[in-house]
Amino acid sequence: MKEYDFTLKFSIGNFPIDPDSYVEALYTGGCDDALIGVGKKGYLSLNFIREASSAYDAISTAIADVKNVIPSANLIEAAPDFVGLTDVAKIIGCTRQNIRKLIVESEPRSLLPIYEGTPSIWHLAEILAWLREFKTYSIDDSLMEIAKANMDINIAKSWQKVAPTAQEKIQRLAL
Structure with a gap:
């Protein structure tokens, strides 16, 4: 079993319930391996360090809990x-x-951001894979695994927002 360090952010709605009451319930409900943040009304953030056989198992059991x-x-x-x-x-x-220099000097082979602006944004899994493959950085396998699983979950979550009638058309365009 490996330890995986990751954060899950949830919207819990604007219920008239004191968010601190969730902390104890989450702790006893299987999230005793998480630091729980209740700073912004209607939102929870849980930073887990969870033992599991894979990053996906760690994340999926945490979401289920x-x-x-x-x-x-x-x-x-x-x-x-x-x-x-x-x-x-x-x-x-x-x-x-140093990271900026690596990207600039590697053009046109450098990794393209998913958002180019100020600041530009990348998927961590993709930039870690690029650093490992093209820049020979030593990247921890657990970090690579958690970054890839999180990217997959976030992409799947975004994909659910696409109207089912448009998904097939969009899939053909993106390939």
Whole structure:
């Protein structure tokens, strides 16, 4: 069993229930391996360090545990996934400027962001794979696995927002 460190963010609605009451229920409901944040009204953030046989198992059991305690909880994001240069630098243990230099000097083979702007955003799994493959960085396998699982979950969640009647057409366009 490996340990996986990840964060799940949920919308719980604007119920007149004190969010602190959820903390104890989540703890006894299987989330005793999470730090639970209730800062913003109607939202919960849980940072897990969960032992499991795979990243997917760790994340899926954590989501199930939250939904068992709060059935109305709606997953907003599984993290880490969406990252900017500063996030990547922190994860890798170098400077933001170093990561930027790697990307700029690697053009046109550098990884394209999913959002190009200020700041540009990448999927962590893709940038870690790129750093490992093309820049020979040593990346922890557990981090790679959790980043890939989170990316898959977030993409699947976004895909659910596409009207079923449009999904087939869009799939053909994207391939």
